[in-house]
Amino acid sequence: MKTGDQLGPFQVRVTREQLVRYAGAADDYNPIHYDDALARRLGLPGVIVHGMLNMGLIARFVLEALPPLTSVVEYQARFRQMVQPEELLTIRATVARVDGTDVALDVVLHGESGRPAVTGSLHVRLPRPEGLL
């Protein structure tokens, strides 16, 4: 793995069912994630996907593309645009730095608007190769 290597694009759609599942699992019952009428009263186009659900999806696809037992050291994300359920999401990662088993990736999630909805940095530690300490 070297600087500039790309992972993805990975594509996924978040269903309304998944929003409800995530709200329960994360204990996050902000109504803008399940109540369309209330979301519209607050000036939103309808319910929106939790920023943290998008952040979790990015980590899911990136880690699935890396060796098993890769661990996350630090993960930072900025939520820039709203994403709605059923929207096609595209996730990409680019290797920014490699230092031994430590790898920093720049990550981005786009919704259908084309503008980055989430940008961030994911610092992971790859497992040591077998037999090396």
Next chain:
Amino acid sequence: MFQVDATTWGQPSSPQVREVERGAIRKFARALGLSNPVHFSVDAAVAAGFRDLVAPPTFPITLVTWEVPGLVLPSAGLIHGEQTIRLGASICAGDVITVRAWGDDVKSRAGVRGRMHIVSVINQGSGQNGEEVFWTRAVVIVHEEGMTRENG
């Protein structure tokens, strides 16, 4: 209502004890569509060298507290702007984590539709031996006049 009390802002909250449950890890992993068996099967987790089911990297968000000294947040009109999660050793089912939160920074300014406040809050989770297992920093944006169309 949004309120910051400068006399207590920045002080750590009282410690809150969280027990990491297998069911909570499985539910969280399922909600994200994860398939790695270390989040679902104790046997698979142990075979991979862990003591029990492993929490996904964003799981600490379920353990943080928003009871922050000196901070009153409104019930609506909050936008999550940024999130940082720093992780120590793996968090596994059965762990008991002590969580403290404190206010980090507040900036207020006039926005297009009324005042907005950019608030950052830090949470720190310590394991049974006092070691840091997670550190998070959340930035939330509070619009006094409700939501904007930007951000998620």
